[in-house]
Amino acid sequence: xxxxxxxxxxxxxxxxxxxxRYSEVVVLDADLSKSTRTALFAGEFxxxxxxxxxxxxxMMGTAAGLAASGYIPFxxxxxxxxxxxxxxxxRNSIAYPRLNVKIVATHTGITVGxxxxxxxxxxxxxxxxxxxxxxxxxxxxxxxxxxxxKAIAAYNGPVYLRLGRPKVPRVIPPELPFTxxxxxxxRPGRDLTLVAAGIMxxxxxxxxALLQAEGLEAAVLNMHTIKPLDGDLLLQxxxxxxxxxxxxxxxxxxxxxGAVAELLGESYPVPVLRAGIRDIFGQSGTPEALxxxxxxxxxxxxxxxxAAVQMKSQNSKV
Amino acid sequence: xxxxxxxxxLLKNGSTGARPEERTxxxxxNLTLLSKTDLEVLSSKAVSLRRxxxxxxxxxxxxxxxxxxxxxxxxxxxxxxxxxxDPLNPTDRERDRLVFSKGHACPAxxxxxxxxxxxxxAYLEQFRRLDSPLQGHPDMRxxxxxxxxxxxxxxGLSAANGMxxxxxxxxxxxxxxxxxxxxxxxxxxxxxxxxxxxxxxLDNLTAFLDYNGLQIDGWVRDVKSLEPVAAKWKAxxxxxxECDGHDYALLLEAVQRARANxxxxxxxxxKTVKGKGVPFMENREEWHGTAPGKEDLARALSALx
Numbered sequence: 001x002x003x004x005x006x007x008x009x010x011x012x013x014x015x016x017x018x019x020x021r022y023s024e025v026v027v028l029d030a031d032l033s034k035s036t037r038t039a040l041f042a043g044e045f046x047x048x049x050x051x052x053x054x055x056x057x058x059m060m061g062t063a064a065g066l067a068a069s070g071y072i073p074f075x076x077x078x079x080x081x082x083x084x085x086x087x088x089x090x091r092n093s094i095a096y097p098r099l100n101v102k103i104v105a106t107h108t109g110i111t112v113g114x115x116x117x118x119x120x121x122x123x124x125x126x127x128x129x130x131x132x133x134x135x136x137x138x139x140x141x142x143x144x145x146x147x148x149x150k151a152i153a154a155y156n157g158p159v160y161l162r163l164g165r166p167k168v169p170r171v172i173p174p175e176l177p178f179t180x181x182x183x184x185x186x187r188p189g190r191d192l193t194l195v196a197a198g199i200m201x202x203x204x205x206x207x208x209a210l211l212q213a214e215g216l217e218a219a220v221l222n223m224h225t226i227k228p229l230d231g232d233l234l235l236q237x238x239x240x241x242x243x244x245x246x247x248x249x250x251x252x253x254x255x256x257x258g259a260v261a262e263l264l265g266e267s268y269p270v271p272v273l274r275a276g277i278r279d280i281f282g283q284s285g286t287p288e289a290l291x292x293x294x295x296x297x298x299x300x301x302x303x304x305x306x307a308a309v310q311m312k313s314q315n316s317k318v
Numbered sequence: 319x320x321x322x323x324x325x326x327x328l329l330k331n332g333s334t335g336a337r338p339e340e341r342t343x344x345x346x347x348n349l350t351l352l353s354k355t356d357l358e359v360l361s362s363k364a365v366s367l368r369r370x371x372x373x374x375x376x377x378x379x380x381x382x383x384x385x386x387x388x389x390x391x392x393x394x395x396x397x398x399x400x401x402x403x404d405p406l407n408p409t410d411r412e413r414d415r416l417v418f419s420k421g422h423a424c425p426a427x428x429x430x431x432x433x434x435x436x437x438x439x440a441y442l443e444q445f446r447r448l449d450s451p452l453q454g455h456p457d458m459r460x461x462x463x464x465x466x467x468x469x470x471x472x473x474g475l476s477a478a479n480g481m482x483x484x485x486x487x488x489x490x491x492x493x494x495x496x497x498x499x500x501x502x503x504x505x506x507x508x509x510x511x512x513x514x515x516x517x518x519x520l521d522n523l524t525a526f527l528d529y530n531g532l533q534i535d536g537w538v539r540d541v542k543s544l545e546p547v548a549a550k551w552k553a554x555x556x557x558x559x560e561c562d563g564h565d566y567a568l569l570l571e572a573v574q575r576a577r578a579n580x581x582x583x584x585x586x587x588x589k590t591v592k593g594k595g596v597p598f599m600e601n602r603e604e605w606h607g608t609a610p611g612k613e614d615l616a617r618a619l620s621a622l623x
């Protein structure tokens with residue numbers, strides 16, 4: 001049976017490991033520690049855990065003050081409350097002074113599910129990506145989440161780490177090293193490149209298998225670090241395959257698809273089709289039903305892939 | 319005199335939840351008093367700093383004179399009598415810290431930091447200019463001695479709480495000071511943070527409220543009243559002191575009482591005058607964010623002798 005773990009669960013466990021190794025790691029939460037799994041850290045290191053209650057703005061500012069005094073704070077809550085709700089606090093108290101705060105959001109994207117649109121962060125990557133000094137990371141599975149937590153702790157600067165609520169299958173092969181800002185070519189291919197982040201990486205791999213059955217070889221790029229974007233590997237793949245499909249559990253505006261289209265538009269224009277939420281709010285439903293409804297399935301990626309390849313051949317006829 | 323609001327009925331009947339044994343020791347013992355010479359030195363220092371503030375804003379042709387002049391005496395007592403800081407080692411982990419939450423009044427902070435030797439006085443001429451180390455609002459990455467970047471109001475107390483928690487984790491006796499504007503505390507985050515300071519019993523933190531009564535659009539009481547402001551902070555679990563924010567002896571006494579208080583943070587509600595020291599600017603909201611022209615500067619400087 002395939003191994004599945006929620007990225008938030010992997011985060012909670014990785015934090016405890018980190019706490020044992022580094023005394024300067026402290027953790028803040030805003031009354032959601034059981035859901036974000038920071039409760040695991042709180043249980044082992046009660047003096048280094050601060051529950052700020054339901055006041056996320058105060059949590060971000062407190063984290064900034066701890067960072068300004070040499071600590072490495074991890075501040076966690078759900079994606080909607082970790083970004084839009086506290087945007088000015090992140091902008092002015094964390095990103096602008098380049099403080100070493102790790103904002104770790106769980107419950108991002110449409111897979112929040114039944115709680116509905118108010119709780120589904122579909123714009124968080126865009127909001128964080130536009131801030132100078134901010135690094136944005138969306139790991140593909142629980143294994144990669146643990147690697148990412150270690151990597152961002154070792155990096156000095158503000159980071160937004162985007163995690164989810166549901167269990168996701170393990171997609172990262174054993175021993176594949178994780179480097180901030182370095183994308184991973186999980187599968188080579190010559191006909192097009194699927195660029196994915198977060199839980200869409202596993203779905204992109206599924207899509208690539210389906211495409212192979214119909215004779216299309218799709219490369220799969222895991223762009224776990226959305227900012228800074230790995231332009232070198234992206235360009236290399238765009239040149240090799242001539243068509244790109246992006247996949248993210250996020251709005252098609254301003255996120256991974258936006259970043260990829262911006263970079264390729266300026267340096268090597270090829271067709272770029274974006275899978276994601278098409279500029280609308282979400283709704284209640286099971287995560288599976290919502291992923292289906294909003295086109296975040298392997299089948300939907302296959303259709304976009306065919307279209308991208310067709311655009312490529314049309315372009316070459318001109 | 320310093321009015322100790324902790325002794326009020328509100329606290330005595332326990333309605334704030336503060337424990338009586340945590341109330342302040344206010345016997346007046348162990349207080350360092352200012353000598354007549356000290357007072358003269360501080361007063362003449364403040365005159366010179368007020369001149370720097372107005373000259374700086376005039377040169378930049380922009381900035382906030384009113385709130386800079388109301389807060390300067392608080393900074394004078396902190397930077398010349400209270401805080402343990404080393405201008406030659408401005409990032410020393412063991413230094414006391416100041417979060418200047420009403421960042422728009424930074425000409426006052428810059429004047430003091432320059433005078434204390436954190437950076438050359440020549441920097442003051444660059445205030446608000448392109449590529450200057452002295453930004454329009456404080457930038458901790460550009461200006462030596464600035465402990466936190468501020469400017470967007472309402473965020474400083476949260477950061478100060480983080481610094482106070484850090485000092486506690488370090489087991490360090492260092493202290494954290496934060497200066498809030500009165501209009502600023504209309505921001506909701508201040509009250510989220512006020513709950514945090516009290517909840518974590520951060521008695522290593524002292525806040526000042528620069529209560530000059532004016533904000534950009536007029537009197538605070540007309541725009542959105544804060545009163546009863548002392549009762550609000552008490553109800554949030556703080557030890558509250560009130561004094562004249564231009565009287566060095568009283569400010570120093572208040573700081574010392576704050577330091578002696580255990581188990582709860584202290585806020586010193588400093589009654590101040592916006593534009594203090596320049597008669598034609600005093601209590602006038604139009605001097606909140608207007609730079610004095612050549613003539614006004616000359617008039618102001620002649621009043622500051």
